[in-house]
Amino acid sequence: MPISTDTVPTVDGDCRITLATPEVGGPWPGVVMYPDAGGPRPVFDEMAARLAGLGYAVLVPDIYYREPGWAPFDLGTAFADPDERTRLFAMMAAVTPDRMATDAAAFFDFLQARPDVVGTRFGTTGYCMGGRTSFTVAGLLPDRVAAAMSFHGGGLVTDAADSPHLRARQIRAVVYVGAAENDASFTAEDGATLRAALSDAGVDHTVEFYPAAHGFAVRDMPTVYDEAAAARHWAAMERTFGATLG
Template sequence: MPTISDTVTTADGTCPVTLAVPAGQGPWPGVIMYPDAGGTRPTAVDMAAQLADLGYAVLVPDVYYRSGDWAPFDMETVFSDKSERQRLFSMIGSVTPDAMASDARAFFDYLAARPEVTGETFGTTGYCMGGRTSLTVAGRVPERVAAAMSFHGGGLATDDPGSPHLLADQITAAVYVGGAQNDASFTKAQAKTLDDALTAASVEHTIEWYPAEHGFAVPDNGPYDEAAAKRHWDAMKDFFGAHLVR
């Protein structure tokens, strides 16, 4: 799939992005794919190309652009290396709900202006912290999101005032959440809290459990699970196919 390197001007600066588009004649529905805590890297671009192959124009943003020209993380050692873990969590902290929403508005405007993209509403998907971002954006920029997905997302229903479940009554998108087993960042109790909030708000939603560990969908994560990853691609194909206008 063709990929385009570009930048998007946001309220806080200039964000590098990669746009993956299908081969052939468009335009196609647009999707923002938010990477996990490791940020944009070759694996994320490869995953965007794989989603593009299903018929979508897929934007992968550098969510850490506020940190400048940051050095990539080694996902095999980042959590065991104290200094790298500290650097990672410092950068994660820079991606606040306000930043997520502000950036998303710029990304949506960028997609709407691209000749490869059709429509004014879009899909969002993400992994780990990107799954949280996907749902946060659906709640804070609801007029631009038709379908929001989260895979092994963490912090979806917590006591934090920025928890996405507190935005349920603002969400107009259909929502899909694929949770990992034994995941302290998204427990069965938190899933019930999220389910109750979305149900009370009459949000069309699905919450499913994958028999795999946190990180199952991302190839360079240690817990990557091929069967679970395939299932997640099938889920994206079906969900976006049902909710994004072609």
């Protein structure tokens, strides 16, 4: 699938993006694909291209664009290296809900302005912290998100006053959460809490746990990547986006 690079103006500067589109046809529905804590890298271009092959214009943002010239992480060692762990967690913490919302609005505006993108509501999907972003944006920009998907996302349910699950009543999107088993960042108890919140709010949702580790869907993480779980996640995206975005 064709992949291009561009920048999207936001309230905090210019965000670098890649955009994958189908080979022919159009216009297509738009989807924002949020990368995991490692940030944008070739594997997410590959994943965006695969999703584009199903008939979508897929935008992958540089979630750390506010950190000019940031050095890529080696996720195989970043959590064990004290300096890299500190750098990674500081950059993750800087991606606040308010920033998620203003960035997402800019991404949606960018997509909506393109002649090869159709519609005014979009899909979102994400991995790890990107899964949290995808779900959070659905609660903060309900009029612009038609389907929100999260894969091995952490922090969807917390004790904080701004926990994403507390915005369930604002969500108008179809929600799909594919969680990892034995994941401290999203436990079985968290899953039950999220299901209850979404049910009480009348949100069309699926929350299910995959028999795989955190990171199961991202191929460049070989110690946790799970081929069967990844295939299941692709089937879930095809089914959910196909039903909601057309």
